[in-house]
Amino acid sequence: DxxxxxxxxxxxxxMGNDKSIKCEQNLGHDTMYWYKQDSKKFLKIMFSYNNKxxxxxxxxxxxxxxxxxxxAHLNLHINSLELGDSAVYFCASSTWALAEQFFGPGTRLxxx
Amino acid sequence: xxxxxxxxxxLTAQEGEFITINCSYSVGISALHxxxxxxxxxxxxxxxxxxxxxKHGRLIATINIQEKHSSLHITASHPRDSAVYICAVLERxxxxxxxxxxxxxxxxxxx
Numbered sequence: 200d201x202x203x204x205x206x207x208x209x210x211x212x213x214m215g216n217d218k219s220i221k222c223e224q225n226l227g228h229d230t231m232y233w234y235k236q237d238s239k240k241f242l243k244i245m246f247s248y249n250n251k252x253x254x255x256x257x258x259x260x261x262x263x264x265x266x267x268x269x270x271a272h273l274n275l276h277i278n279s280l281e282l283g284d285s286a287v288y289f290c291a292s293s294t295w296a297l298a299e300q301f302f303g304p305g306t307r308l309x310x311x
Numbered sequence: 312x313x314x315x316x317x318x319x320x321x322l323t324a325q326e327g328e329f330i331t332i333n334c335s336y337s338v339g340i341s342a343l344h345x346x347x348x349x350x351x352x353x354x355x356x357x358x359x360x361x362x363x364x365x366k367h368g369r370l371i372a373t374i375n376i377q378e379k380h381s382s383l384h385i386t387a388s389h390p391r392d393s394a395v396y397i398c399a400v401l402e403r404x405x406x407x408x409x410x411x412x413x414x415x416x417x418x419x420x421x422x
Contacts (some may be wrong), residue, residue: 232409240348240395244410254409289354296340298402300410302354 202226203303205290211309212280220275220306222290226247230295231264231273236305239290245288273276280310314338317398317413323418330385332416334398337379341401344410345372345383356381357396396417415419 200310203224212218224231233245246265248253253265262278290303315336324330334343345357358365358372360381363384365372369388374381385392395417 238335239414240401241414242399244409244411247409256409268419282330287352299356300344302346302358302412303353305352 203290203292203301205288205303207306208304209309209311211280214280215284216280217276217278218308219277219292220288220290221307222273222275222303224270224290224292224301224303225231226292226294226301228284228292228294228301229270231267232293232300233275234289234291236289238286242289245275246273249277259275272279277308282310284308285310287296313414314402314411315398315400315413317396317416319416320414321417322419324418325418326387326389326422328388328420330360330388330392330418331421332383332396332398332418334381334383335379335380336398336400336411338400338411339403340376340379341364341403343374343381344399346399347382348415350394354397359411383416390420390422393419405414 206221230249232247236242244256245259264276267273272295287305287307289305291300293300318333344359344419347357360374361398369386370385395415397415398413
């Protein structure tokens with residue numbers, strides 16, 4: 200069974216649309232993360248979340264919002280998609296902040 | 312200037328060679344991670360360390376907190392080691408679990 204899964208794997212959409220990427224972990228971890236990997240393959244944190252606190256990277260536009268229906272899921276909603284949002288988005292989880300992180304397979308988002 | 316710098320950016324080696332990838336950082340840290348990103352895109356955590364040295368198979372990671380430097384060594388390299396190796400630090404006092412990443416070192420091991 201996949202430890203951290205993301206759907207969809209690929210997402211192609213038009214500018215201006217609203218889309219969501221789902222993330223689920225079956226590791227029983229308390230903390231989940233979203234990362235963005237740009238075209239130059241540079242990874243950057245977008246959000247971290249546990250059942251008590253959401254930490255948002257201040258550089259992330261408010262068009263991006265994480266939603267956690269329960270401890271095992273952290274979905275990423277993106278409103279009014281822009282060309283610059285095209286990237287690979289990775290979800291990850293860990294037991295706590297100082298623990299090893301386990302990554303999902305990534306979702307390649309292409310905005311046309 | 313990025314808070315986490317890796318060198319080299321690209322590295323080509325012959326199978327069997329000993330490989331070293333370096334990571335320097337400019338902030339106080341709680342921990343340092345070494346990650347491997349496969350050509351297919353998946354990311355795997357190799358090590359997390361806050362002091363000393365860790366070994367797993369042919370991989371060795373060391374860290375010198377005073378010098379703010381870490382190295383990843385691969386002994387007896389193999390073509391299947393070809394990947395991007397990424398150093399990431401957890402800044403001390405920073406937001407929970409939020410890693411700051413280096414730009415990665417692309418390793419290609421030729422048979």
